[in-house]
Amino acid sequence: KNQVEQSPQSLIILEGKNCTLQCNYTVSPFSNLRWYKQDTGRGPVSLTIMTFSENTKSNGRYTATLDADTKQSSLHITASQLSDSASYICVVTRASGGSYIPTFGRGTSLIVHP
Amino acid sequence: DAGVTQSPTHLIKTRGQHVTLRCSPISGHKSVSWYQQVLGQGPQFIFQYYEKEERGRGNFPDRFSARQFPNYSSELNVNALLLGDSALYLCASSQVEALMNYGYTFGSGTRLTVV
Numbered sequence: 523k524n525q526v527e528q529s530p531q532s533l534i535i536l537e538g539k540n541c542t543l544q545c546n547y548t549v550s551p552f553s554n555l556r557w558y559k560q561d562t563g564r565g566p567v568s569l570t571i572m573t574f575s576e577n578t579k580s581n582g583r584y585t586a587t588l589d590a591d592t593k594q595s596s597l598h599i600t601a602s603q604l605s606d607s608a609s610y611i612c613v614v615t616r617a618s619g620g621s622y623i624p625t626f627g628r629g630t631s632l633i634v635h636p
Numbered sequence: 637d638a639g640v641t642q643s644p645t646h647l648i649k650t651r652g653q654h655v656t657l658r659c660s661p662i663s664g665h666k667s668v669s670w671y672q673q674v675l676g677q678g679p680q681f682i683f684q685y686y687e688k689e690e691r692g693r694g695n696f697p698d699r700f701s702a703r704q705f706p707n708y709s710s711e712l713n714v715n716a717l718l719l720g721d722s723a724l725y726l727c728a729s730s731q732v733e734a735l736m737n738y739g740y741t742f743g744s745g746t747r748l749t750v751v
Contacts, residue, residue, distance in 0.1 A: 526678075556739070563724075563744075563745075563747075564744050564745070565726050565728070565742030565744050565745055566679070566742050568739040568740075568741075611678050611679075618692075620691075621684065621691050621692035622684075622692065623692055623694070624681050625681070626671075626678035626679045626680065626681070627678050628676075628677050628678045629677075629678050
């Protein structure tokens with residue numbers, strides 16, 4: 523079954539601290555993996571996109587890693603800011619009969635406290 | 637340049653009714669996809685359209701249908717609404733057909749409440 527599991531479900535950190543979010547997937551055949559940031563009541567905003575051959579991708583203070591062998595990804599946030607408070611969603615896309623079907627994780631809710 | 641626009645932003649319907657949600661993609665984007673996001677969960681893929689043709693379908697009942705118009709805008713239709721259809725409905729657009737290595741941009745969604 524094609525699934526994307528994220529952990530932790532929620533996380534509270536202090537401003538300025540680093541944190542790492544995890545994503546494990548069973549989606550196959552793998553096409554790409556994306557991390558999105560979603561503010562409450564808004565649409566998700568793309569942070570990173572990684573294909574099978576990419577191990578790491580950075581976007582400012584966000585760094586995503588991918589281990590396609592173990593089907594695991596992580597999103598590391600450096601020097602967190604209050605504006606980082608949001609839900610972070612891992613999305614894995616599979617190729618299926620000429621189409622590309624995305625499977626979304628349930629997200630990790632991050633709260634950054636001053 | 638406008639992003640992905642969805643209308644209406646909020647909607648309240650009664651069980652059994654029908655609803656039509658609308659999406660205008662970013663100018664130049666030819667692919668539109670629809671997602672349902674129930675409160676507290678990640679989005680679920682419903683449909684993808686490219687050049688007015690359906691190119692992907694998620695695991696949703698036939699009560700859900702969609703279409704894409706010549707100007708690449710799209711409608712999502714839901715018939716015989718159930719309480720469980722209450723969700724944030726997101727639309728995303730991208731330049732190309734395949735959702736492979738390209739990002740797609742989401743709209744802010746339509747919040748549908750079924751009572």
